[in-house]
Amino acid sequence: xxxxxxxxxxxxxxxxxxxxxxxxxxxxxxxxxxxxxxxxxxxxxxxxxxxxxxxxxxxxxxxxxxxxxxxxxxxxxxxxxxxxxxxxxxxxxxxxxxxxxxxxxxxxxxxxxxxxxxxxxxxxxxxxxxxxxxxxxxxxxxxxxxxxxxxxxxxxxxxxxxxxxxxxxxxxxxxxxxxxxxxxxxxxxxxxxxxxxxxxxxxxxxxxxxxxxxxxxxxxxxxxxxxxxxxxxxxxxxxxxxxxxxxxxxxxxxxxxxxxxxxxxxxxxxxxxxxxxxxxxxxxxxxxxxxxxxxxxxxxxxxxxxxxxxxxxxxxxxxxxxxxxxxxxxxxxxxxxxxxxxxxxxxxxxxxxxxxxxxxxxxxxxxxxxxxxxxxxxxxxxxxxxxxxxxxxxxxxxxxxxxxxxxxxxxxxxxxxxxxxxxxxxxxxxxxxxxxxxxxxxxxxxxxxxxxxxxxxxxxxxxxxxxxxxxxxxxxxxxxxxxxxxxxxxxxxxxxxxxxx
Amino acid sequence: xxxxxxxxxxxxxxxxxxxxxxxxxxxxxxxxxxxxxxxxxxxxxxxxxxxxxxxxxxxxxxxxxxxxxxxxxxxxxxxxxxxxxxxxxxxxxxxxxxxxxxxxxxxxxxxxxxxxxxxxxxxxxxxxxxxxxxxxxxxxxxxxxxxxxxxxxxxxxxxxxxxxxxxxxxxxxxxxxxxxxxxxxxxxxxxxxxxxxxxxxxxxxxxxxxxxxxxxxxxxxxxxxxxxxxxxxxxxxxxxxxxxxxxxxxxxxxxxxxxxxxxxxxxxxxxxxxxxxxxxxxxxxxxxxxxxxxxxxxxxxxxxxxxxxxxxxxxxxxxxxxx
Numbered sequence: 001x002x003x004x005x006x007x008x009x010x011x012x013x014x015x016x017x018x019x020x021x022x023x024x025x026x027x028x029x030x031x032x033x034x035x036x037x038x039x040x041x042x043x044x045x046x047x048x049x050x051x052x053x054x055x056x057x058x059x060x061x062x063x064x065x066x067x068x069x070x071x072x073x074x075x076x077x078x079x080x081x082x083x084x085x086x087x088x089x090x091x092x093x094x095x096x097x098x099x100x101x102x103x104x105x106x107x108x109x110x111x112x113x114x115x116x117x118x119x120x121x122x123x124x125x126x127x128x129x130x131x132x133x134x135x136x137x138x139x140x141x142x143x144x145x146x147x148x149x150x151x152x153x154x155x156x157x158x159x160x161x162x163x164x165x166x167x168x169x170x171x172x173x174x175x176x177x178x179x180x181x182x183x184x185x186x187x188x189x190x191x192x193x194x195x196x197x198x199x200x201x202x203x204x205x206x207x208x209x210x211x212x213x214x215x216x217x218x219x220x221x222x223x224x225x226x227x228x229x230x231x232x233x234x235x236x237x238x239x240x241x242x243x244x245x246x247x248x249x250x251x252x253x254x255x256x257x258x259x260x261x262x263x264x265x266x267x268x269x270x271x272x273x274x275x276x277x278x279x280x281x282x283x284x285x286x287x288x289x290x291x292x293x294x295x296x297x298x299x300x301x302x303x304x305x306x307x308x309x310x311x312x313x314x315x316x317x318x319x320x321x322x323x324x325x326x327x328x329x330x331x332x333x334x335x336x337x338x339x340x341x342x343x344x345x346x347x348x349x350x351x352x353x354x355x356x357x358x359x360x361x362x363x364x365x366x367x368x369x370x371x372x373x374x375x376x377x378x379x380x381x382x383x384x385x386x387x388x389x390x391x392x393x394x395x396x397x398x399x400x401x402x403x404x405x406x407x408x409x410x411x412x413x414x415x416x417x418x419x420x421x422x423x424x425x426x427x428x429x430x431x432x433x434x435x436x437x438x439x440x441x442x443x444x445x446x447x448x449x450x451x452x453x454x455x456x457x458x459x460x461x462x463x464x465x466x467x468x469x470x471x472x473x474x475x476x477x478x479x480x481x482x483x484x485x486x487x488x489x490x491x492x493x494x495x496x497x498x499x500x501x
Numbered sequence: 502x503x504x505x506x507x508x509x510x511x512x513x514x515x516x517x518x519x520x521x522x523x524x525x526x527x528x529x530x531x532x533x534x535x536x537x538x539x540x541x542x543x544x545x546x547x548x549x550x551x552x553x554x555x556x557x558x559x560x561x562x563x564x565x566x567x568x569x570x571x572x573x574x575x576x577x578x579x580x581x582x583x584x585x586x587x588x589x590x591x592x593x594x595x596x597x598x599x600x601x602x603x604x605x606x607x608x609x610x611x612x613x614x615x616x617x618x619x620x621x622x623x624x625x626x627x628x629x630x631x632x633x634x635x636x637x638x639x640x641x642x643x644x645x646x647x648x649x650x651x652x653x654x655x656x657x658x659x660x661x662x663x664x665x666x667x668x669x670x671x672x673x674x675x676x677x678x679x680x681x682x683x684x685x686x687x688x689x690x691x692x693x694x695x696x697x698x699x700x701x702x703x704x705x706x707x708x709x710x711x712x713x714x715x716x717x718x719x720x721x722x723x724x725x726x727x728x729x730x731x732x733x734x735x736x737x738x739x740x741x742x743x744x745x746x747x748x749x750x751x752x753x754x755x756x757x758x759x760x761x762x763x764x765x766x767x768x769x770x771x772x773x774x775x776x777x778x779x780x781x782x783x784x785x786x787x788x789x790x791x792x793x794x795x796x797x798x799x800x801x802x803x804x805x806x807x808x809x810x811x812x813x814x815x816x817x818x819x820x821x822x823x824x
Contacts, residue, residue, distance in 0.1 A: 046544035046571055050557060140720075143701030184575055187686050189607070189663030190824055198582055198612055202574040322714030323698070324691055327543055334550050337710070340785065344714035407572065448688070455685050456657060456701070 003130060010129075010356030014364055019059050019357065026063035027365050030070020031372065034090075035078045036402055040207075041071040042327045043405070049331055057339040058354045061332055062361040065315070068328050069121065069362070072311045073369050076113045076304055081106060081380055082395055084215035089272040089307040091437055092279045094214055096292060096299035103295050106381045108241045112249050112297065113304045114373045115241075120257040120305035121366035124312035127261055128319070129359050135313070136320040138265040144452040145463055149473035151446035154273060155439065156477040157280030166484065168431040176439025179204060186448050187455070199411045208412040209440060211399050212419025213426070213433040219392050220420065221427050245297055252282050252302035259302075260309030265316055266325070276438060278306035293432070312362060319355060321345055531591050531765050532565040539595040541580025543573040543689065547708050551625060551753050552596045554785060555776050562772040576600050576664040578608060581756075585613035589760035591769065594621065599666050599751050602808040606816040607664040609823040615809065617759040620801035621766045622773050626752040627791045628728030629670050629706040630737060632721040634697055642725045642743035645704075649680035656682045657702040659693030667693075667706040669812075670727050670749040672819045677744050697721060708751070709733060709790040733790040752808070754801060766798040 013019060033044045045064050052060030075090035080097035093113065100109040127135065142150070155173060182193045183203030194200040241249075256278040263274035282302040283292045292299045317323045322343035324330035333343045341351055348355045383391070403412040426433055457463035465471050538556055542548050552569060560567040572580040577600045587593035605615045631642075639645045649656050660668040668684060675682055682704060687693040690707050697705045698720040705712075705721075709732065715721040725740045726732050727749040732739070740747045755773070757766060776782055777795035786793045796804065 042544060043571075046549075046569070049544075050553070050569070053553070053557070139695070140699035143696060143699050145701075186662060186688055188824075189576075196610070198575075198579065201579065321718050323695065330691065331544055331549075334553070337550055337789075338553055340788065342713065342788075345718045408570070452685060452687070455683070458654075 006352065006356050007129060007360065009352050010358075010360035013058055013353045013357030014062065014360035018056075019062055019361065020364070022055070022059045022063040023066050023361050023365050024368055026066020027070035027073075027368050027372065030067040030072075031074035031077075031369065033067070034071035034074020034076075036074075036398060041068050042331070044071075045328055045331050049335060052335055053338050057336060057341060057351075058357045060335050060339075061354065061358050062365075064328070064332055064335060065358060065362060066365045069308065069311045069365065070369060072308050073114065073117055073373060076117075077110060077373070077380060080109045080113065080300075081383060082215060082391075083218040084395065084399070085210050089275045089310075091210060091214075091434060092275045092303040092307075093300060095279070095434055096294075096296045097304075098218075099293065099295035100297070100300065105245075105295065107377050108245050109300055110377045110380060111241045111374065112245065112301050114370050114377075116249060116253040116256070116301045116305040117308035118366050118370045119253055120260060120309035121312055121369075122363060123257050124261050124264070124309040125359060125363045125366070127313060128316055128362070129356075132316050132320045135265055135316050138262070139317045139323070139325060141469065142266050143467075144449045144456060145467045146469045146473070148446060148449040148453055149464065149467075149470035149477075150273070151442050151449065153473045153477045153480075154276060154442050155446065156480050157276065165431075168429075169435050172426075172431055172433065172435040173439040176436040176441075177443035179209070179436075180440045180443035181447075183444075187451055199409070203444070204415060204440075205403075205406060205412045206441065207406060208403060208415035209419050210437060211403065212416040213423040213437065215395065215399060216416060216420035217423030217427055217433070219395065220424050222388065223392070248297040249301035252278075252298040253305040255281060255285075256302035256305030257309045260306035260311075261313045263306075264310030264313035272307070272310075272441070274310040275303035275307040278302040308366075315358075315362075318343070319358070320348065322347065531768060532563050533590075534592060535565055536560070536563070536567045536591070537587075537593045538567050538569045539580045539584050539593065540569055540571045541573065541577035541595065541597055542571065544571045547690075547711065548596055548598060548753065550710075550789075551791070554782060555624070555773065558776045558779075558782075559769070559772050562775065563768070576604060576607070576662070578604055578611065581615075581618070582612045584756065584758055585618065587758045589619070589758045589762070591757060591761055591765035593758060594769075595756045596624070596753060597756055598753055599808060599812075600664060601754070601756070602805060602812045603664050603666070603669065603816065605809065605823075606813050607821060607823055614759075616806070619757040619759060619761040619766060619798070620805045621755040621757050621761075621769050621798055623794050623796040623801045623804050624753045624755055624773070624777075625786065625791045625793055626750045627708060627789075628726045628732060628739070628750055629667055630709050630712050630723050630732070631674075631704060631706055631725040631727070631740065632694075632697065632712045632715065632723045633704045634700055635720055635722045636700070637703060640722070640724055642738070642740055645725075646678045646680055646743065649678070649682060654681050654683060656680075656704060657685050658682045659687050659696045659702040659705045660684050661690045661693055662686045662688060665690075666749070666751045669815055669819070670706050673749055673815055674740065674744075674747070676818060677747055752804075754805065763798070770795070770797055 014023070029044065030041065033041065045067055052063060072089065075085065076093045076097065078084040079090040079093040080101050083094050083098040085091045085094050097109050097113065100106065180203070182200055184191055184201050191201055259278045259281065260274040263277060279299055279302060282298040283289050286292065286296065286298055314325050314329065317325045318329040318332060322333065322345065324333050336343045341347060341354070399416070400413050403416055404410060406412050423433060453463055464474065538552065540548055540552060556567045556569065572583055577597050580595060581597065581601060584593060584595040601615060604611060633645070639648050658671050660671055662668065663686060667690065671682060671684060685702050687696060690711060693705050694707060694711060694715060696702045698715050706727070712721065712723060716723055723737055726737045727747070728739050729741055729748050730739060731737060755769065773795045777793045783793060
């Protein structure tokens with residue numbers, strides 16, 4: 001069979017001691033930078049790229065790929081332990097993962113994240129090996145119209161992210177949308193809400209918003225209400241996943257893998273959107289949606305699997321067509337070009353050891369990550385046992401270094417400080433920050449694609465119901481609105497009546 | 502871990518910068534520390550790839566590492582602003598595209614004066630390739646123009662956003678050919694190429710190397726480019742064959758902060774000339790259909806001011822106003 005011969009070529013390349021070493025270095029560096037907020041895989045790979053010029057092309061690519069998916073693992077560790085989303089795709093892991101940690105299930109949460117990611121990585125790698133050429137075409141099904149419909153669906157689902165008041169959820173999404181408007185408008189290049197400051201022309205830095213609203217706000221609220229600290233001391237039993245937890249995680253992981261594998265194919269932020277989508281799906285299908293946000297296992301397992309699967313399948317357009325779907329893939333193409341290998345559909349034929357070697361290394365790298373992360377869980381869990389007066393200054397310093405490293409200037413640190421104040425205000429008002437972040441990320445994308453669609457159709461709105469994909473997604477969004485709104489209105493009334501009584 | 506590494510590198514740079522400004526006539530010893538190379542675009546773009554061709558070799562010749570830093574945003578304005586603030590000691594340099602010549606006429610209130618920047622060398626020039634969806638019913642420039650005239654306003658073009666060379670060359674084509682291919686701005690060249698491959702827009706102007714994979718996979722075809730002579734192995738004919746006098750070249754330049762002394766730019770130029778005359782470098786650029794130039798500083802200055810006046814007249818005829 002072709003696939004087996006090809007995988008054989010791949011594993012022969014990937015299992016050489018040389019390449020195993022670089023795979024290990026890649027996943028190790030990836031895990032580390034995933035934990036460090038601010039320093040993302042894109043910046044790290046850009047910095048390390050010149051090092052790979054001296055290596056064999058396949059070793060260089062294996063290392064870069066390792067950094068990329070290793071960062072997805074590392075990002076969830078800090079999200080779970082200290083409510084600090086290192087990457088935009090781990091925002092969702094904060095919601096239920098951190099709640100689990102607070103209830104003394106940090107070990108289980110980390111194990112679920114690691115094993116779920118490993119499962120997703122394995123399935124996605126098999127998909128790449130077997131169906132790459134077919135799947136690559138999916139990336140081209142999505143144009144401005146379809147992207148707009150997807151963003152509408154995403155934002156509708158965002159209101160599901162919030163537990164508690166529906167009105168507050170909507171208000172937070174809208175606040176996020178407004179904050180996302182800051183910066184240069186894509187169509188005309190006009191600056192909006194920059195107040196003449198050049199540091200705002202590219203918009204407000206995502207990492208600063210996420211740190212301020214999540215990690216720093218968490219620190220402040222913990223200091224304020226010290227007595228509410230619920231972290232139980234980790235015994236050996238607490239580190240392990242119980243059989244019940246395992247069962248609860250199985251189906252969300254499978255669903256998350258499917259969602260992530262599909263959305264990861266889309267250019268631009270597929271992995272990130274897939275974790276949001278998976279969370280929304282899990283909350284919908286769950287028999288106990290009220291547990292979400294309180295440490296629901298499905299709310300952690302699904303998105304973790306989804307973002308890892310998405311990170312893997314985003315390689316497909318790059319590998320099969322030589323077309324980068326995000327910045328990291330563009331860097332990998334750059335690395336190939338330095339070695340005089342022209343990226344494109346012919347790499348598979350002309351350099352099979354590179355193509356299949358990289359695919360085989362992904363599976364090996366994922367296995368390495370589990371081996372690397374599982375034994376470290378007791379260590380990580382002990383980290384949150386450290387006294388606040390030691391832990392918090394360390395988190396603050398690491399975060400500030402991370403913020404500074406984004407652009408080598410201090411502006412993001414001030415922004416993080418400002419968003420901490422805002423975050424504390426939200427915390428006092430019992431308003432959830434996650435929908436704000438989603439509005440902040442998706443809002444500008446939605447506007448961009450909406451206006452681009454209308455430019456294409458010359459202002460004719462009917463363009464949105466000429467595409468079947470768009471119609472399907474918009475209808476789901478509308479149905480979702482009804483499903484959410486009806487009981488919410490009823491419940492809202494009931495609460496109001498109870499208060500009167 | 503890497504953050505620390507980078508912070509240390511930065512600290513070293515800062516220390517050497519201040520040391521250099523104290524010892525004013527230190528040009529003989531230049532460079533005194535690692536050189537920071539600003540790339541005003543996102544990592545992984547064409548400028549990164551082009552900079553990789555010479556930066557490591559130049560570092561070896563000068564005996565100090567060259568550290569690349571990507572500062573993307575606003576059509577290279579953000580990176581250029583950083584360069585303009587840097588000390589004029591050659592320790593901070595920037596690689597930039599022809600966009601720098603367009604920006605003064607597109608952006609009001611730039612935080613720097615483009616004329617004051619010190620161009621070290623024009624590194625490369627290359628034309629834009631016009632790529633179209635492979636299922637469109639035309640196969641040469643004349644057919645495209647006829648189609649566009651018969652169906653006014655139907656064709657759309659993906660461009661990388663306001664002020665990019667690929668947007669100006671499209672506007673220039675529209676004006677010279679008397680057609681109306683509508684401009685649909687995207688975020689960067691990558692997105693605009695994907696949109697053509699997916700069939701959502703019809704044509705795109707981009708560098709040869711970015712278009713080639715799409716053509717090989719059968720999603721696009723190219724039959725024209727904005728240079729003056731046939732391009733590469735495929736001998737892609739110039740648009741000028743159909744529209745006499747049509748030319749639009751993109752270029753890459755190495756730029757230093759305002760007030761950088763001549764002996765520093767001379768030293769850089771010496772190294773660049775040596776690198777660009779190496780056969781390996783020539784071959785690598787040729788495979789991407791890029792022409793290596795490595796001009797002197799005076800030539801670069803003359804080239805930049807010529808390009809600025811060309812940009813001004815193009816932008817003027819297109820009726821774009823600085824915002």
